[in-house]
Amino acid sequence: MLEKVSAQNIKELRSKTGAGIMDCKKALEASNGEIELAIENLRKKGLASADKKSSRIATEGLIDAYIHSGNRLGVIVELNCETDFVARQPKFHALAKNIAMQLAACQEVRYISMSDIPSEFISKERHIESQKEDLFNKPQDVKEKILEGRMQKRLQAVTLMNQSFIKNPEVSIEELIKEHIALLGENIKIRRFQRFMLGEGLEKKSDDFAEEVSKMIYNN
Template identity: 60%
Template sequence: MCINISAKYVKELRNQTGAGMMSCKKALQASQGDMKLAIENLRKQGLASANKKSSRIATEGLIESYIHAGSRIGVLLELNCETDFVSRHSEFHLLAKNLAMQIVACPDVQYISIADIPQNIIDEEMRIELSKEDLKNKPDKIKEAIVNGRIEKRLKELSLLDQAFIRDTDLSISSLIDQKIALLGENIKIRRFQKFILGEGILKKKVDFSKDVLEVLHS
């Protein structure tokens, strides 16, 4: 049975190890809140040093492409690492392919992280939420709390790093990359991506490709 771990305790473990937030939370739950055991487990997994590598310059890597069955949607993705050696590694190539498929499967994803979302987009989402009918008669404090919660949820929908990995929904994309940093021993960064949808910009029926991608994964 998983115990409830406070965000403050998770942050403390992250500060001590440099591991990702989700990895820290899972380590604390597995150790029943024992900080020393959680640190030991993270070190065994190689995750304790992943965040420390995240500041290192990554200029090598590859450009991955994925065109979904039917050729109606495709993605180009640039994934960076530190050396040409890692850029040729099969795990790095698999990560790039999985990330490209992830982008196709997540129709709302437009940015790499929440930090990349322009302020004008955030302001527009805030304006939309504040104008919704179900908030009109609520007290200001309650309205503020509801809107902030909805905005946080919406920004995560737009951010690739905050998505649940389609092959393992208990794992976020951010944590997946942390795992590969630990495995390959180098910083790994998603530099950019571009999604191409057939007929985009023309008024037509919107198609959700997430179900199709999942069928490809399980076929």
């Protein structure tokens, strides 16, 4: 272990990770001054404590947006952290952009996590699943088991944290957030999002040319 690490190395590591000064110093000492190894050590340490940080208040952050090519679909997302320092970090900005892009790609997603799903939605979906014909002749215990499996799958499909990250399907969005908590050393929360689709909710005029010609002929 190094007895002393340079202030420059500490500054570089802090700039890359957003971790605290003492955490950076200890990580560099443990990695014999190797920056990349220190980053990996910080990540591992942070992943182990990410759940503990999840209860900490996060009121800083940023609002970012992703507009899909063609300008017909856009997403705005608010991503929170604990300090303005982390909010300015490139890794935090990139995370916000990736989250917005994920939401644009996963249009079935309505909620951030399972705890955000209203009981009314769960009841409605359960009723729909329970009325499917393939369950009618099943024994009650078998029916309940199938129903629970389908409901779990359905609820996961509408929650952001359960989605596979589009840039790395082996990682879920929840795991992606935890990795950034580890790297940046602060609690990170996706607070809210809004998806916009061009013309959504508008009644679109649909002209049938053949029908219009027919009306013109018979009305004359």
